[in-house]
Amino acid sequence: MSTWTRTPIEHGVVLRAGDNWIRIRPRVHELIGARALVDATLATLAAPSSVAHEPLRTLITPEGELAVVGGARCISDGRELECTVAIVGAEPALCLEALGEPVVARDHALTLTRELGLGLGTSRRRWFRYDPPVGWFGIRRSGATVWLHPEHPRMHAIAYVFDARPFVASDSDHLDRFVQLTMGDEFVARSNSTAEFRSVHGIEGRLRMLEGTCGDRELVRLAVACSDDQFRYMAHFEGTNHPSSVRAVRQMFESFRPLPQGRLENEAFAMWEA
Numbered sequence: 001m002s003t004w005t006r007t008p009i010e011h012g013v014v015l016r017a018g019d020n021w022i023r024i025r026p027r028v029h030e031l032i033g034a035r036a037l038v039d040a041t042l043a044t045l046a047a048p049s050s051v052a053h054e055p056l057r058t059l060i061t062p063e064g065e066l067a068v069v070g071g072a073r074c075i076s077d078g079r080e081l082e083c084t085v086a087i088v089g090a091e092p093a094l095c096l097e098a099l100g101e102p103v104v105a106r107d108h109a110l111t112l113t114r115e116l117g118l119g120l121g122t123s124r125r126r127w128f129r130y131d132p133p134v135g136w137f138g139i140r141r142s143g144a145t146v147w148l149h150p151e152h153p154r155m156h157a158i159a160y161v162f163d164a165r166p167f168v169a170s171d172s173d174h175l176d177r178f179v180q181l182t183m184g185d186e187f188v189a190r191s192n193s194t195a196e197f198r199s200v201h202g203i204e205g206r207l208r209m210l211e212g213t214c215g216d217r218e219l220v221r222l223a224v225a226c227s228d229d230q231f232r233y234m235a236h237f238e239g240t241n242h243p244s245s246v247r248a249v250r251q252m253f254e255s256f257r258p259l260p261q262g263r264l265e266n267e268a269f270a271m272w273e274a
Contacts, residue, residue, distance in 0.1 A: 004108070015108070020100025022109050024116075027092040031140075034070035037085045041097045045081070048074040058129065059113065060260045065089045066127065067113055073102065082106055086113040090127050090163075125163035128233065131255035133159070133248035147252075149245060156217070157239030159249050164231035164259055187214045187221070199256040203228055207253070211241060220246060228258045 004015040004022075012025035032040070034056055042048050054071040061067055067088040074081055081099060084106040088094040094116065098109035125143055132138060135150045136159075149157035189212040197207040205226025212219060220241040225234045233256050237249045 017104070017108075018100075020098070020105040020108075022096060022098040022105055022112070024112065025095045026116075028095045029092050031087065031090065031093055031095075034068045034085055034087055037087070037095070037097060038070045038072050038083055041083050041085060041099055042072060042074060044099070045074070045076040048076045048081075050075045059110075061088060061114055061116075064260045066129065066259070069110070069113070071106065084109045086110070088113060088116075125165050126231070126259055128164045128231075128259050129257040130161065130252060133252055136248070149239065155240065155242070155245070156219075157237070157242070157245040157249075159235065159237040159252065161235045161252070162233075164233050166231060187219065188212045197224055197226055197253070199226065199254050201255075201257045203233055203256050203258050205233075207250075222246070222249060222253075224253045226256065231259050233258075 015022040051074040071084040082102040084098045098105035147159040203226045210221045222237040
């Protein structure tokens with residue numbers, strides 16, 4: 001990075017090498033999506049044209065953080081330019097936005113994404129990867145993602161996937177408290193069953209299913225709590241007992257992927273040194 005100059009800005013730093021620049025913001029609390037961040041970065045150009053977005057992808061940093069990477073190429077003032085953005089972690093997140101000639105800024109941005117240390121530690125909640133039900137709408141909340149059926153609210157079907165938590169209490173303790181918390185006073189259970197659970201990617205735990213009524217509505221509730229040797233993964237579903245909805249949610253649960261192991265022994269903070 002010796003050819004890049006560094007300029008401090010509010011809440012971050014900007015690196016420059018010729019017409020290439022990379023903005024790094026290490027503690028972002030109010031996030032937008034990676035594709036929206038790409039579009040916001042391109043909006044700094046004069047009338048960009050022929051914009052071609054790249055598919056979003058994920059990578060794993062040495063700290064074990066998940067990162068979302070997006071990008072696009074365009075034409076501005078007769079020059080071909082490339083934009084790359086990366087969002088590492090969540091609440092707060094490390095955000096990098098790079099813009100410049102193709103390959104140059106992108107490669108430096110991806111190197112920084114893999115090498116910079118967030119320093120937030122492992123004992124905290126983290127988002128993890130899974131396959132949401134096809135066509136459902138996702139809404140990000142603090143500490144969880146809410147998934148709504150495509151025909152919601154006509155079709156009552158809501159799933160909550162909570163950020164993974166560091167492994168602390170026993171699986172049975174967590175599941176029992178979790179189910180009692182989410183049932184509510186008006187829910188009257190007619191049946192209650194618990195089964196061993198294992199995701200396709202090897203996370204094991206328990207799945208509880210309750211069928212009953214809430215007022216004049218027939219409802220089904222699913223609660224899953226599973227864990228590996230680092231984290232606990234929990235989710236909850238409530239909705240009408242429609243086979244397609246229940247099947248879609250169970251498939252989402254079964255797609256839960258474990259968070260990766262961090263590989264850094266020493267935090268890498270050289271970029272922030274005076």
